[in-house]
Amino acid sequence: MKPRFVLRSSTPWWRGPLLIAFAAVATFAITAALIRWAGGNPIAAYRYMFINPLQSKFGITESVLAATPLVFTGAAVALAFRSGYWNIGAEGQLLAGTIGATWFGLHAEGLPKIVAVPGVLIAGAICGAVWALVPALLRSRLGIDEVVTTLLLNPVALLVITGLLNGPWRNSETGFPDSDVVAESVMMPIVWPGSRVHFGLIAGGLLALGCWWYVARMAGGLRLRAVGLAPGAARIAGLEVERTLLATALASGAIAGVGGASEISGVAHQLTIGISSGFGYTGVIVATLAALNFIGGVVVALLLGVINVGSFSASRALSIPSTMGEVVQSVLLITVVAALVINKFRIVWKAADK
Amino acid sequence: MIDIIVDLIAASLRIGTPLLLAALGELITERSGVLNLGIEGIMYASAFSGIAAASYSGSLWIGLIVAVLTGLVAGLLLAFLTVTLGVNQHVAGLGLTLFLISVSNTVNRILFTADGGQVRVDPWRSIGFGGPIFDQYVFTYGTLLVGVPFVWWLVWRSGLGLRIRAVGENPEAADVAGIHVARTRYQAILIGTVFMSLAGAFITLAYVGQFTINIINGRGWVALALVIFGRWNVGRCIAGAALFSLVNAGQLQLRLVPALADVPFELLLALPYLAVIIGLAISGRNVPYPTSYLKPYRRL
Numbered sequence: 221m222k223p224r225f226v227l228r229s230s231t232p233w234w235r236g237p238l239l240i241a242f243a244a245v246a247t248f249a250i251t252a253a254l255i256r257w258a259g260g261n262p263i264a265a266y267r268y269m270f271i272n273p274l275q276s277k278f279g280i281t282e283s284v285l286a287a288t289p290l291v292f293t294g295a296a297v298a299l300a301f302r303s304g305y306w307n308i309g310a311e312g313q314l315l316a317g318t319i320g321a322t323w324f325g326l327h328a329e330g331l332p333k334i335v336a337v338p339g340v341l342i343a344g345a346i347c348g349a350v351w352a353l354v355p356a357l358l359r360s361r362l363g364i365d366e367v368v369t370t371l372l373l374n375p376v377a378l379l380v381i382t383g384l385l386n387g388p389w390r391n392s393e394t395g396f397p398d399s400d401v402v403a404e405s406v407m408m409p410i411v412w413p414g415s416r417v418h419f420g421l422i423a424g425g426l427l428a429l430g431c432w433w434y435v436a437r438m439a440g441g442l443r444l445r446a447v448g449l450a451p452g453a454a455r456i457a458g459l460e461v462e463r464t465l466l467a468t469a470l471a472s473g474a475i476a477g478v479g480g481a482s483e484i485s486g487v488a489h490q491l492t493i494g495i496s497s498g499f500g501y502t503g504v505i506v507a508t509l510a511a512l513n514f515i516g517g518v519v520v521a522l523l524l525g526v527i528n529v530g531s532f533s534a535s536r537a538l539s540i541p542s543t544m545g546e547v548v549q550s551v552l553l554i555t556v557v558a559a560l561v562i563n564k565f566r567i568v569w570k571a572a573d574k
Numbered sequence: 575m576i577d578i579i580v581d582l583i584a585a586s587l588r589i590g591t592p593l594l595l596a597a598l599g600e601l602i603t604e605r606s607g608v609l610n611l612g613i614e615g616i617m618y619a620s621a622f623s624g625i626a627a628a629s630y631s632g633s634l635w636i637g638l639i640v641a642v643l644t645g646l647v648a649g650l651l652l653a654f655l656t657v658t659l660g661v662n663q664h665v666a667g668l669g670l671t672l673f674l675i676s677v678s679n680t681v682n683r684i685l686f687t688a689d690g691g692q693v694r695v696d697p698w699r700s701i702g703f704g705g706p707i708f709d710q711y712v713f714t715y716g717t718l719l720v721g722v723p724f725v726w727w728l729v730w731r732s733g734l735g736l737r738i739r740a741v742g743e744n745p746e747a748a749d750v751a752g753i754h755v756a757r758t759r760y761q762a763i764l765i766g767t768v769f770m771s772l773a774g775a776f777i778t779l780a781y782v783g784q785f786t787i788n789i790i791n792g793r794g795w796v797a798l799a800l801v802i803f804g805r806w807n808v809g810r811c812i813a814g815a816a817l818f819s820l821v822n823a824g825q826l827q828l829r830l831v832p833a834l835a836d837v838p839f840e841l842l843l844a845l846p847y848l849a850v851i852i853g854l855a856i857s858g859r860n861v862p863y864p865t866s867y868l869k870p871y872r873r874l
Contacts, residue, residue, distance in 0.1 A: 562659065
């Protein structure tokens with residue numbers, strides 16, 4: 221008897237959610253072993269990771285704050301993936317955005333807020349798009365694989381930041397490799413009183429909504445999806461595949477760049493070497509778990525925000541490594557993509573050939 | 575002047591060893607039509623598990639074996655996801671990399687850095703036959719004298735290599751000809767991960783002698799680029815690895831030049847990455863991807 225995967229013509233409605241739930245249970249089972257090894261009680265650890273942050277206002281607002289950059293990178297990655305452009309450089313593009321935002325913020329003394337805040341976001345968008353430009357041009361003009369080029373530019377962006385912080389942008393007071401604090405005028409307002417949740421959340425949500433509207437409702441979005449689903453057919457139908465890819469790649473980079481600007485102007489207020497804890501890579505997790513759906517991406521970003529905050533409180537309370545949160549997220553990614561594929565197929569047991 | 579060139583070549587051989595090993599592994603894998611984006615994570619996890627096992631057992635050889643086993647387990651997981659299930663290979667590979675890096679960092683904290691320590695071993699020393707160029711690690715000699723001929727023979731002269739190329743180019747025809755497509759791809763992925771884990775083990779067990787966060791630092795992505803640059807041919811991959819390593823060794827030398835003291839060293843560190851991208855831009859046009867690259871195969 222051999223298993224064979226046969227494509228389903230229709231899937232019952234309950235099967236998808238059931239498999240996702242199964243993936244979540246599998247994730248718990250796999251990560252529980254590691255938590256045990258670290259000397260923690262898995263049940264207690266999950267309580268800290270998933271429930272604890274939701275039980276206090278502080279936990280909720282910090283989770284929302286942690287989710288904010290992921291809203292941007294999730295949308296950036298989903299947009300690119302929808303068009304079949306495998307942008308794995310959201311990390312570098314977000315970092316480029318932080319550079320642009322910091323530069324603007326260091327030179328924006330005295331500007332009115334109404335000009336300075338859009339300015340800093342646009343500076344981030346431009347830098348993010350510029351960082352995405354070379355791989356996008358190489359792909360659309362020369363057909364060179366964007367996966368490798370976008371990946372390789374991620375460490376380069378971090379090196380540029382390190383160079384700036386060790387050189388011209390070294391903190392003028394402390395001498396540490398952190399930039400000076402940006403001008404008051406570019407700091408985004410707090411939108412949730414009594415917390416650190418800033419306007420970036422709303423900007424990210426609006427961008428995700430805009431992406432959804434564009435992809436689902438506009439002619440350009442239809443072209444984007446057509447290019448992603450069947451580039452050959454799209455070309456025959458007269459679509460300019462390369463131009464669509466180039467535009468999507470730049471838009472994706474710009475969105476990630478705004479995400480970087482939002483971190484600078486919303487919460488960090490200065491550039492540091494650790495400004496991004498892998499937000500760009502986590503964006504791939506966000507986009508994939510949301511099945512490249514933009515609204516779903518916001519929800520997933522919030523969930524991962526909870527896990528991020530929760531893994532730190534679990535780490536403090538149970539003295540297990542705080543990197544446990546990253547393990548949970550990546551295991552969740554693997555189990556969910558597996559479940560999504562299995563959902564499309566029926567397993568038929570057949571006697572072996574011959 | 576001669577001294578500088580000799581040092582440059584000697585350093586390039588050290589820098590190039592893990593890149594070439596990993597690139598050879600990726601080459602075999604991609605020849606079967608599967609992209610292994612887990613390469614960075616496999617190198618990372620093997621670098622860690624190798625040194626962890628070596629430090630507990632006191633034997634570098636046990637470390638090496640554990641590193642390879644780590645790679646094989648990771649390879650099995652990737653093969654199950656991409657070959658058996660047919661998950662998107664970009665997502666599966668990147669997910670594997672994120673998983674392996676985060677697990678390695680977590681276990682590193684559990685075992686070693688929780689009390690402020692850092693895992694170190696007394697690494698393999700280089701073996702000299704006279705002169706800096708011929709003072710290299712066993713890994714380097716092994717890669718060039720055994721690994722390269724072996725991979726060339728495997729891909730172009732062995733029955734398995736023929737099957738790997740067949741399922742990479744035309745899995746339907748290979749299937750009709752009686753080749754087990756899934757099994758062949760599993761074999762290609764697993765052989766590939768052995769090379770990747772050797773590359774990771776080289777870094778901790780010979781080159782550095784300790785494990786630090788972010789120790790692979792994009793070397794896996796560079797190897798990935800070298801395979802495209804090398805057009806899935808062993809010889810061209812060696813040329814690419816040599817070029818990259820020379821640029822990398824060169825930037826290390828440039829830092830010592832007094833006239834360039836004002837150039838931020840971060841800029842020089844970024845040079846090798848940019849060199850790879852420029853190399854791809856010049857020679858990466860119309861590269862002959864294996865025809866079934868990224869496409870899962872299912873009998874209908």
